[in-house]
Amino acid sequence: MKKTIIGCLVIFALLTPLAAAKATEDMSRVIVVFKDKPKAEDFAFIEKCGGKVKRHLKLINAGVIEIPAKAIEKLKKNPRVKYVEPDIRVHAFQEVVPWGVDRIDADVVWTFGNKGVGVNVCVIDTGIDYTHPDLDDNYKGGYDFVNDDLDPLDDNGHGTHCAGIIAAENNTEGVVGVAPGVNLYAVKVLNRFGSGWLSDIVAGIEWAVDNNMDVISMSLGTSTYSSALEEACNAAYEAGLVLVAAAGNEGDGDPSTTEISYPAAFDSVIAVGATDEYDNVADFSNTGEYLELAAPGVNILSTMPTYRVWLNIAYGVSEDYAELSGTSMACPHVAGVAALIIAANPGISNVEVRQILQQTADDVNGDGWDSAYGYGLVDADEAAGRDTLPPTISDLTPADGAYVNSSNVTISAKISDVSGINESSIVMLFDGDSVIPDFNSTTGVVSYYAELLSDDLYSVYLEVSDTVGNTANASWNFTVDTNPPTAVTNVT
Template sequence: MTITASICGESITRLVLRDAGHSVMQMRSRERAVLFATLLLSVLLVSNVAITAIHSSAPKTRYVNAIIMFKPGVDVDVAGIDIIHEYRNLNGIAARIPVFLYNMLEHAWFVSSIQLDHEMSILQDTLDWGVDDVDAEQVWGGAEDAVDVVQGNVDGSGVKVAILDTGIDYTHPDLDDVYAGGYDFVDDDSDPKDGNGHGTHCAGIVAAEDNGEGVIGVAPHASIYAVRVLNNWGSGSTSDIIAGIDWAIDNGMDVISMSLGGGDYDQAFDDAIDRAYDAGIVVVAASGNDGKGTISYPAAYDNAIAVGAIDSDHNLADFSNYGPEQEVVAPGVDIYSTMPTYTVTLNYWFMGGYSQNYDRMSGTSMATPMVAGVVALILSANPDLTPPEVRDILHTTSVDLGSAGWDQYFGYGEVNAKAAVDEAGGGTPPDTTPPAKVTGLTTETLSHTEIKLTWDANTEEDLDHYNVYRDG
């Protein structure tokens, strides 16, 4: 038996199985196009309030590195595939293949197993560029590029963050210890398990654990709550989202993070956010991914903090909305965070082909939990702050971008965790010990331009340097 996978150019033209005991199977490009159009139409028909994570309407072919093991007795001819390894003692290969071929091979009768080629390294957390850019690690790690929480530093402890989204993979090794509960308003039960992937990605940005593996979030010791208000396709009803806000109020949340948007002004939705704000909850929401000068609801409501996205060059992301309600911005391009450890909607090629466990995503959806995490650090430093006070701290400590002062593109600028926590009163207290007196001071004139000073050595253990001033 011979299995031949033929590749032409950048995309698969057919997958042909040649065997005397099995019929020939082919999937032509036109058939795949019809399949994709049908699936895409089914997604659009269920949309009501859609999540704002950016997805292309005509996704480009994505490739992944995969390890493919074949069943005993299968003779493999892999002409045209980008082979990384052909194993001699195992009946299998490692190869770079299109995501849609990966999904087909998961169900192929001749494949015993297929898995992504995961990266392994020394055991330490990965510091995403966005978490680094807002200086979160300087708060809990005490230094630039730190990847470990220093005991006693502000780290999000004691703060409850409700993530209103598609749910959370609460079994993920980077989330299981910070996950504290939640509710599923889509299925009306107490199991808010993520079937999409978007909510898990947002959760990791907020509070992925300091556990020596994977990634680390903005506030790695905050408590996260999964409030599932969007279904597995990433859409949901306004009524479910309002119910989620209602739940957050009843359960004493400190922060609400909403990476979702759509629809027009809704009085009940606006009222729900007002109630949360009055109850002491800081509400953070995504500005939207349409690349236009209109902020999406719910971010446009008065008592929600509207968050835009920037790239690593501190430019407004080309997809980020902007407008008069824009309050702050945060990193939102190629953000590396947690993904469910099991198969979900976003793993399929027609939904982007994202990896399990960890992957990069872009959108104001990613910028929003960055800000929610910074808010968690602020409240961890000073739990007595009110939502208006937290908002004011964000305004005054953000790094100004674009035109001087507030502008409709960057708002007050990029949030900065270190400056915000210091302003909240939770930074390293300044050294108020007065300098020791200099004793035994003698002078010796060496020339008309030189003088020699001598004094007794100081015995302070933390002495760093001496300052010598000339008076007159």
């Protein structure tokens, strides 16, 4: 009843041959989904059938159990049970042995002040090296469903690489991710070999819903359909989350054929294929009717754990930073852009985020949606390149608190903005009265000449907007004092 890969086989190898054979023959790991919220008597029934509850999946009214294979049919006949399905092994999409931010213009979005700050992004994978100098400041927490603890430290490397593509910090060292200001969370559901139980994926999605995530990135999958996994993805989507998944690496180079992978193939999930630096679809990338977007996925440089992990040992991948290829690397590019869209549009729904991603994608083939690129190559600038930075006001003259020994004063400030200044928006109040200043668009200096001022304290207020509506203001005071100091005489 179990679908396993190497990681599972290694675990079984630790048992004696007889014990391993008996465990495989007698017990099966399944997901039992009930018609409504399970009750104590439901789990009592499971125990009566010889089963043991391994985990509760509240998001889909289910439990993960180990039960004698011969008792499964009895379990299915229980009128309280909606369905029973095998808890299969799901794996990280293997790198096709071992550029992207610039190609999708994420760096252009940063110039508008948008780096994804405040958006919660969850990487469901092998964990994250949260001690990495390019990830440590953005990392905010997570959970390890492999070991059932609060320490989702990566022992494979796959999750750390994906996390770096999304959220590596813009800190002058190493690499920088698509959205270097997000809140980064790790949910470890895959072990050191990149293998994990499907039920742990469901639990990870449930954790993301319960912990107010905005975006889920899943560079993992299976070719086996699961109702439980689809229900979990649908529930998360209905809860408002953006779900992004790698399309898979079983492509045959023919976009007219469909290679299925789940969760990417579910309607509630954005399926992402991989392209190279020439915008060609990667030979390994899955294609087909469920593909939604494409993103860079060949020779992508990103973070790796700063300690030895499985990818270093088994494949010779470098520590700290490495280039890897796969739809696993394409998926986090889209997850990062989704975060930038959310940051640029507070309160936006996940449905609207998805529409923006589709409508702004670079239609490489020029024919609208197709099975090779989906709606096209994700474009961060088009999707989220909206200026959210207010203009900068600097070089206040006279300086705040200054004393001026002249009755004629030039009041000025320098203003700048990446989108340009809307000259008609400039407002200046001098001592509470509206005045019309001059503006030099070349130098960015706004100025007003005040004359015949009496000795007194004066206030200045300046307000300015850029061409997209962002506004800034500044207030300062200065004192006119034209009387020379009085000489002190008769000092004794």
